[in-house]
Amino acid sequence: MEFIIRKAEEHDYPVIFSMIRDFAAFENCSEKLVNTLELMHKEKELINCLVAETESKEIVGYVVYFFAYYTWFGKSLYMDDLYVKDTFRGKGIGSSLINAVINFARKEDCHKLRWQVSGWNKPAIEFYKKLGATIDDVERNCDLIF
Numbered sequence: 001m002e003f004i005i006r007k008a009e010e011h012d013y014p015v016i017f018s019m020i021r022d023f024a025a026f027e028n029c030s031e032k033l034v035n036t037l038e039l040m041h042k043e044k045e046l047i048n049c050l051v052a053e054t055e056s057k058e059i060v061g062y063v064v065y066f067f068a069y070y071t072w073f074g075k076s077l078y079m080d081d082l083y084v085k086d087t088f089r090g091k092g093i094g095s096s097l098i099n100a101v102i103n104f105a106r107k108e109d110c111h112k113l114r115w116q117v118s119g120w121n122k123p124a125i126e127f128y129k130k131l132g133a134t135i136d137d138v139e140r141n142c143d144l145i146f
Contacts, residue, residue: 008049077105079115
């Protein structure tokens with residue numbers, strides 16, 4: 001299957017937001033999704049997103065990332081979401097998306113790329129381990145939602 005990885009544009013947001021909803025459902029966390037398409041447009045200057053697009057111009061996956069500063073590592077990149085539509089998994093799209101982020105982090109002289117994976121998502125854990133990622137079972141998320 002042929003596809004390209006490109007920077008997301010604002011006109012892509014409706015498709016991306018649809019996949020965000022799908023991702024929340026996949027994680028069994030739909031009730032936690034408070035973002036909206038309107039909010040994405042309002043906060044567009046904060047969105048760093050790449051999409052995977054087929055030859056027929058269908059967006060079938062996305063990755064969202066942002067710069068972070070970790071006191072133990074310094075300049076880093078945080079990957080918030082990596083998602084590929086069900087019917088397009090296993091075709092190298094996820095690998096291409098994460099590798100694009102890895103290459104961007106290296107180009108930007110980041111010292112670390114961090115992301116999360118659900119403990120129950122064994123296929124994703126194995127995928128990340130093949131990339132050489134260390135899966136840390138020690139730390140827990142702490143969220144303060146406003």
